[in-house]
Amino acid sequence: MDLKEKLVSSFMAFENKVDVDAPLHQIRNEAIKIFEAEGFPSKKDEAWKYTSLNSILKEDYSVFPKQENALEFSEAKSYMLHEMDTYKIIFIDGKYSSHLSQTTHDGFDICLMSSALNNPKYRLVIENYFNKVAEKDGLSSLNTAFATEGAYIHIKKNKLVNKPIQIIHFSTGSEEAVMLQPRNLIVVDENSHVQIIERHQSLTDNPVLTNSVTEIFANKRAIVDYYKLQNDNENATLIDNTFVNQKQESHCFVHTFSFGGKLVRNNLHFYQNGERIDSTLNGVTIIGKKQHVDHNTLVHHIEPNCESHQDYKGIFADKSTGVFNGRVIVNKEAQKTNAFQSNNNILLSDKATINSKPQLEIFADDVKCSHGCTIGQLDESAMFYMRSRGIPEKEAKALLMYAFTNNVLESVKIPEIKSRITKIIAEKLGVNLGFDL
Amino acid sequence: MLKINNLHASVEDKAILKGINLEVKAGEVHAIMGPNGSGKSTLSSVIAGKEEYEVTEGEIFFDEENIEELSAEERAHKGIFLSFQYPVEIPGVSVTNFIKTAINETRKAKGLPDMPAKDMLKLIREKAELLEIDRKFLSRSLNQGFSGGEKKRNEIFQMAMLEPKLAILDETDSGLDIDALRIVASGVNKLKSKDNAVILITHYQRLLDYIVPDFVHVLYKGRIVKSGGKELAHELEEKGYDWIKEEVDA
Ligand SMILES: Nc1ncnc2c1ncn2[C@@H]1O[C@H](COP(=O)(O)OP(=O)(O)OP(=O)(O)O)[C@@H](O)[C@H]1O
Ligand SMILES: [Mg+2]
Numbered sequence: 001m002d003l004k005e006k007l008v009s010s011f012m013a014f015e016n017k018v019d020v021d022a023p024l025h026q027i028r029n030e031a032i033k034i035f036e037a038e039g040f041p042s043k044k045d046e047a048w049k050y051t052s053l054n055s056i057l058k059e060d061y062s063v064f065p066k067q068e069n070a071l072e073f074s075e076a077k078s079y080m081l082h083e084m085d086t087y088k089i090i091f092i093d094g095k096y097s098s099h100l101s102q103t104t105h106d107g108f109d110i111c112l113m114s115s116a117l118n119n120p121k122y123r124l125v126i127e128n129y130f131n132k133v134a135e136k137d138g139l140s141s142l143n144t145a146f147a148t149e150g151a152y153i154h155i156k157k158n159k160l161v162n163k164p165i166q167i168i169h170f171s172t173g174s175e176e177a178v179m180l181q182p183r184n185l186i187v188v189d190e191n192s193h194v195q196i197i198e199r200h201q202s203l204t205d206n207p208v209l210t211n212s213v214t215e216i217f218a219n220k221r222a223i224v225d226y227y228k229l230q231n232d233n234e235n236a237t238l239i240d241n242t243f244v245n246q247k248q249e250s251h252c253f254v255h256t257f258s259f260g261g262k263l264v265r266n267n268l269h270f271y272q273n274g275e276r277i278d279s280t281l282n283g284v285t286i287i288g289k290k291q292h293v294d295h296n297t298l299v300h301h302i303e304p305n306c307e308s309h310q311d312y313k314g315i316f317a318d319k320s321t322g323v324f325n326g327r328v329i330v331n332k333e334a335q336k337t338n339a340f341q342s343n344n345n346i347l348l349s350d351k352a353t354i355n356s357k358p359q360l361e362i363f364a365d366d367v368k369c370s371h372g373c374t375i376g377q378l379d380e381s382a383m384f385y386m387r388s389r390g391i392p393e394k395e396a397k398a399l400l401m402y403a404f405t406n407n408v409l410e411s412v413k414i415p416e417i418k419s420r421i422t423k424i425i426a427e428k429l430g431v432n433l434g435f436d437l
Numbered sequence: 438m439l440k441i442n443n444l445h446a447s448v449e450d451k452a453i454l455k456g457i458n459l460e461v462k463a464g465e466v467h468a469i470m471g472p473n474g475s476g477k478s479t480l481s482s483v484i485a486g487k488e489e490y491e492v493t494e495g496e497i498f499f500d501e502e503n504i505e506e507l508s509a510e511e512r513a514h515k516g517i518f519l520s521f522q523y524p525v526e527i528p529g530v531s532v533t534n535f536i537k538t539a540i541n542e543t544r545k546a547k548g549l550p551d552m553p554a555k556d557m558l559k560l561i562r563e564k565a566e567l568l569e570i571d572r573k574f575l576s577r578s579l580n581q582g583f584s585g586g587e588k589k590r591n592e593i594f595q596m597a598m599l600e601p602k603l604a605i606l607d608e609t610d611s612g613l614d615i616d617a618l619r620i621v622a623s624g625v626n627k628l629k630s631k632d633n634a635v636i637l638i639t640h641y642q643r644l645l646d647y648i649v650p651d652f653v654h655v656l657y658k659g660r661i662v663k664s665g666g667k668e669l670a671h672e673l674e675e676k677g678y679d680w681i682k683e684e685v686d687a
Contacts, residue, residue: 380489385525388485389535389595390513390543399538403529403578 003057003179004039008032010063011145024117024147027131031144038138050323050355051265051294056237059207061179063146065093069172071203076100079201080166084416086197087165089151093172094180096149108192109154110165113183116152125154129187133215133245133271140241143213147183150212154185155192155222164195164414169212171236173204184214188222188250195225195414202236214242218250220274225253227417231260231424234289241267248274248303255412256283257421258293259428269298270308272334277306284405284421286428288317288348298327301334301364310341313405316352327359328369335364341371346378346404398429438463438500438634439484439603445494446483453479455659456495461603464631468645468670469638471656472678477638478522480656481605485519486512499603513539514546516602520592520609522638527579532591533561535579536598543599564597568624585612593621597628604628605636610644622647642674655681 001009011032015025040057041048071092080088087110090100096112103111109122116122134140151167169182188194202208218224230238238261244252258264270279285293299308314322324343345354358371378400386396402409402425412418439461446454453476461467469477483490484497486509497504504512527535541551552560565575568590580588589609596604606625610618625648629635637648645653645667653669654661657678662685663669673681 379525382525382527384482384485384487384489384509385521385527386535386539387509388487388513388519389539389599390510390546391539392510392542392546393508395538395542396510399530399535400527403527406529 003061004035007063007142008036014064014146022117023123023126024130028145028147031141034136034141035138035145038141041138047296047325050321051263051292053263056209056263059177059209061177061207061209062175063179065095065178066175068095069093069174071097071100071170071172073100075203076168076170079170079199080168081164081197081416081420085163087161087163089165089167091149091169091182093170093174093178094149094182108156108159108161109152110161111152113150113152113185114148116185117148122152122154125187129215129217130185131215133217133243134213134241135243135269139211139239140213143181143183143211143241146181147213150183150185152185153194153196154187155189155194157189157191159189159192161192161194164197167196167198169200169210171202171208173202173206173208175206177207177209179209179211182210182212184212186214186216186224188216188218188224190220190222193223193225195227197227197229197414197417199229200232200236200238202233205233205235207235207237209237209239211239212241214240216242216244216252218244218246218252220247221249222247223251225413226255227412227414228254228256228266229417229421230256230258230264233260234262234291236261237263239265239267242269244268244270244279246270246272246274246277246279249276250274251278251280253280253282253411255408256281256295257424258283258285259287259424261291261293263292263294265294265296267296269300271300272302272306272308275303275305277303279306279308280411281308281310281312282408282411283312284408285312285314285316285322286401286405286425287315287320287322289320290318291320292322294323294325296323296325298329299339301328301330301337301339303331303333304335304337306334307338308340310343311408312343313408314343314345314354315348315401315404316345316354317348319349319351321352322354324354324356324373325359326357326371328361328371330362330364330367330369332363335366337364337367337369339367339369343373344404345373345375346401347375348378394430398426401425401429440498441484441495442498443495444480444483444492444497446479446490446492448479448490452493453490453659454483457656457659457661459654459661461634461636463602463634465652466629466635466637466648466650468650468653469636469656470640470653470670470673472682475656476659477656478607481519481607481636481638484512484605485509485517510542511546513599514543518596518599518601518604520589520596520604520606522607522611524580524588524592526581526583528581530579532575532577532579532594536561536595539595540598560598564594567597567627568594569620570594586614586617589613590617590621593624597624600628602633603636604633605638607638608640609637610639610641618644619647642670645670657681657685
């Protein structure tokens with residue numbers, strides 16, 4: 001039985017177990033039908049031309065973790081941002097870990113999807129927002145069909161959340177191979193401000209396939225600052241589907257740092273439903289070996305006077321491969337749009353590849369749109385300059401790579417995250433530079 | 438300190454240096470002049486260890502050691518410094534972080550611990566003052582958007598920080614206004630001692646009024662075709678290169 005059949009057939013058992021009367025019953029049933037019809041994407045799909053899931057889908061994943069697993073803080077600590085105070089919503093093999101988490105209902109709800117789905121108190125929010133911005137493609141639908149757990153964050157009007165929120169999904173490797181379908185819902189109401197850090201981390205080399213869906217709603221004048229830290233083990237695959245719906249004058253920043261994993265696919269899609277919206281999508285990818293990272297971005301400018309900024313930097317070593325597909329749609333009504341996109345890449349080996357493809361679909365005439373893509377090697381004259389000042393080759397390379405990613409790092413607003421990422425980059429490059437940029 | 442014997446070097450199979458002989462002793466200042474394209478920058482790059490250039494014949498000794506096999510950074514650690522004719526822009530790395538890294542890597546190579554942050558700061562302040570460099574300047578990205586003169590001044594600032602044994606200044610004077618030239622020259626003079634040496638590559642007598650050379654060499658078509666004392670520079674300033682070219686080409 002292949003993975004698709006296995007998922008479809010286990011859906012029945014799953015639905016019965018959950019509750020046929022649950023409000024999501026119908027949504028789930030529709031979703032599984034879509035998945036059944038569409039299945040997993042293949043290279044025949046234009047949007048998946050350069051990313052193949054074939055070898056990954058061959059694993060015999062367990063689709064419902066069989067047992068609950070615990071994790072000591074000491075085992076989890078290094079993956080958490082523990083040097084600062086944060087709210088934490090932590091999952092272990094798809095199940096909530098109250099032991100490691102720190103949630104709240106004081107002024108805002110920072111808690112669990114499972115309780116939000118089952119508690120009538122949240123029914124209205126679920127009805128208004130759940131599955132409303134998520135796309136209805138095969139993978140997102142698969143997640144919707146099985147959605148039970150994840151982070152539920154609702155920041156009500158005029159709130160400044162006093163500390164960042166960490167969402168971490170651990171997998172313990174207690175089973176041979178496991179598939180996870182985390183589902184996060186984030187609703188930020190008028191004038192509110194929140195910072196979120198998301199991470200998926202496996203603790204062994206057992207294969208994990210995560211198909212995650214995150215819906216973010218930034219309502220009027222809300223500010224959402226979101227960081228995705230992707231630095232997973234070599235046998236972990238992440239398909240991250242994040243959909244953002246923005247209302248007028250809201251600002252949403254998503255930073256994606258992709259350093260690890262076997263294969264990572266980021267579908268990061270923004271919909272601007274209002275005027276004077278700002279959307280920022282920044283990314284740094286540094287990979288090697290046979291790793292693969294695919295960024296599929298979309299910014300849909302629907303109304304006038306909005307901006308979007310995309311800045312993706314990639315460094316590819318060994319036989320690693322990268323994909324950047326940045327789509328920008330500017331509707332006819334969306335006059336005075338400013339949409340900027342840049343994708344710059346460095347290939348450190350002649351066996352590394354990057355496929356970079358901007359896709360601008362502009363239907364308005366009074367707009368400023370630009371895109372640029374570069375693919376290059378490290379600048380030889382800069383290398384000689386640095387080495388002639390006593391900086392060894394390896395450190396000089398690292399310094400140049402830091403410098404290359406610097407403007408994205410500069411835009412990180414949480415210093416602890418910035419220094420954490422600087423550290424990971426230094427580790428990746430195997431150097432100790434002795435200062436933070 | 439530096440001894441170059443019959444040095445031939447080429448890039449992409451094109452011979453550029455065709456038998457250079459040069460000896461520089463501690464405490465000396467040598468000026469190298471010569472028409473455009475004669476190989477002056479190539480010679481300095483070869484001494485500094487640029488891999489693009491292939492040494493096809495001859496050898497370079499630094500403190501009695503043949504440095505042919507040494508990388509650029511190893512040569513820097515031994516005390517060779519090159520002030521670039523065209524300093525490279527490195528966006529995203531500040532002047533301060535760059536020089537800190539250069540100093541600490543050099544110390545590391547010598548088995549020394551990192552320089553304490555306090556000492557580093559003091560040193561930076563001292564040398565910036567010596568070269569009349571504004572503190573704000575030091576937090577800018579290295580050479581990015583610097584004016585021609587600022588780039589050159591920044592090169593000498595780095596030299597002052599690194600205190601090399603042998604400094605090769607490749608056209609450091611071009612692009613400097615009169616005041617900057619004076620500041621840079623007096624900076625170089627202050628760093629000069631009986632234990633170090635300077636090679637000045639220049640097109641103009643002007644610089645040599647400030648930093649007085651012990652020897653002046655003319656490089657032409659990849660060879661040193663004439664050497665003399667400081668009066669040779671005056672003669673060149675007056676008469677140009679034609680008379681030398683004629684002598685050589687004859
Ligand atoms: N990387 C290279 N590839 C090809 N040719 C080169 C390269 N580097 C130098 N050359 C050539 O070698 C010759 C010497 O160049 P070099 O820069 O050393 O001259 P120079 O004496 O410093 O001139 P200038 O006074 O203009 O600075 C020139 O003809 C130059 O074009
Ligand atoms: Mg030159």
